[in-house]
Amino acid sequence: AQSVTQPDIHITVSEGASLELRCNYSYGATPYLFWYVQSPGQGLQLLLKYFSGDTLVQGIKGFEAEFKRSQSSFNLRKPSVHWSDAAEYFCAVGGPTGGGNKLTFGTGTQLKVEL
Amino acid sequence: NAGVMQNPRHLVRRRGQEARLRCSPMKGHSHVYWYRQLPEEGLKFMVYLQKENIIDESGMPKERFSAEFPKEGPSILRIQQVVRGDSAAYFCASSRVGLGGNTEAFFGQGTRLTVV
Numbered sequence: 001a002q003s004v005t006q007p008d009i010h011i012t013v014s015e016g017a018s019l020e021l022r023c024n025y026s027y028g029a030t031p032y033l034f035w036y037v038q039s040p041g042q043g044l045q046l047l048l049k050y051f052s053g054d055t056l057v058q059g060i061k062g063f064e065a066e067f068k069r070s071q072s073s074f075n076l077r078k079p080s081v082h083w084s085d086a087a088e089y090f091c092a093v094g095g096p097t098g099g100g101n102k103l104t105f106g107t108g109t110q111l112k113v114e115l
Numbered sequence: 116n117a118g119v120m121q122n123p124r125h126l127v128r129r130r131g132q133e134a135r136l137r138c139s140p141m142k143g144h145s146h147v148y149w150y151r152q153l154p155e156e157g158l159k160f161m162v163y164l165q166k167e168n169i170i171d172e173s174g175m176p177k178e179r180f181s182a183e184f185p186k187e188g189p190s191i192l193r194i195q196q197v198v199r200g201d202s203a204a205y206f207c208a209s210s211r212v213g214l215g216g217n218t219e220a221f222f223g224q225g226t227r228l229t230v231v
Contacts, residue, residue: 006157034219043119043206043224044158090157102148102171103208103220105157 002027002093006106013081014114021076021109023065023091033074034092034103035065044090050074061085086113117142119209119223120189127229128197136192136226140209147190148220149182152204163213164190170213197230204228 003026013019025031032051036044048059055067065076074091088110092103120139128134140147145166150158163171164184175182179197184190194201204227208220 004157036222041227044208044222046219046221049219102160102163102174103158104160105150107157 002031002095002104004091004093004104004106006089006091006109008109009107010110010112012112012114015083016080019076019078019081019085019111021089021091021111023074023076023106024072025074025091025093026072027093027095029095030069032094033065033067034094035059035063035074035076036090036092036105037061038088038090038108040087047076047089081111081113083113083115086111119144119207119221121205121207121223121226123226124224125227125229127231129231130198131196134194134197134201134228134230136194136205136207136228137189138192138207138209138223139189140207141221144209144211144221146210146213147184148208148210149190149192150206150208152206152225154203158206161192165213194228197228199230202228202230 005024034049035047038044047063048057050057050067057065063078088108090108091106094103122137147164149161152158160174162175162182179195181193204225206225208222210218210220212218
């Protein structure tokens with residue numbers, strides 16, 4: 001069965017500092033990987049996705065993520081955080097086999113940005 | 116091109132009543148997914164539907180919950196005889212093709228159900 005682990009429930013960073021949110025997945029084949037962001041009371045917005053090819057993926061709002069098969073990881077990064085980045089971030093895995101046709105989400109990382 | 120539309124945004128029901136949650140997918144999307152988000156938790160898959168068909172309902176509770184996606188009109192998630200534990204945010208997502216292909220799902224803003 002596919003699964004996602006986001007080990008950090010809460011993270012606090014200062015505005016302008018760099019950010020890395022961790023995501024580890026379990027999947028029986030090459031996964032499709034996603035990062036979503038959720039602001040309070042809102043739905044989920046897709047930040048970036050990985051299907052195949054270049055393992056460093058660029059997304060919206062200056063975010064990027066790197067797929068590392070050997071570590072089963074898909075960590076999200078941003079070089080300089082803005083106060084508006086404060087939100088909850090979800091990593092998700094899907095793909096064509098096993099539990100395909102649905103996304104499995106991690107429990108999320110709540111990001112707080114200090115001014 | 117409007118996004119995924121869910122209504123109502125907020126729904127309050129008394130214990131024992133029925134809750135109906137609606138989801139209109141994005142234009143051109145025929146695949147719909149329902150997820151539930153409990154407080155302090157991530158999103159849990161409930162059901163995956165295509166027009167007039169339930170493809171995967173492995174995440175649906177065995178009783179009181181049902182879903183449909185008719186040929187015409189929105190997808191409906193129906194919860195009968197609601198209990199306090201049903202209080203959650205329910206999100207709908209849609210995609211152009213099934214997520215087994217390299218496509219992405221677009222999410223609505225959710226319906227926040229409160230059972231009193």
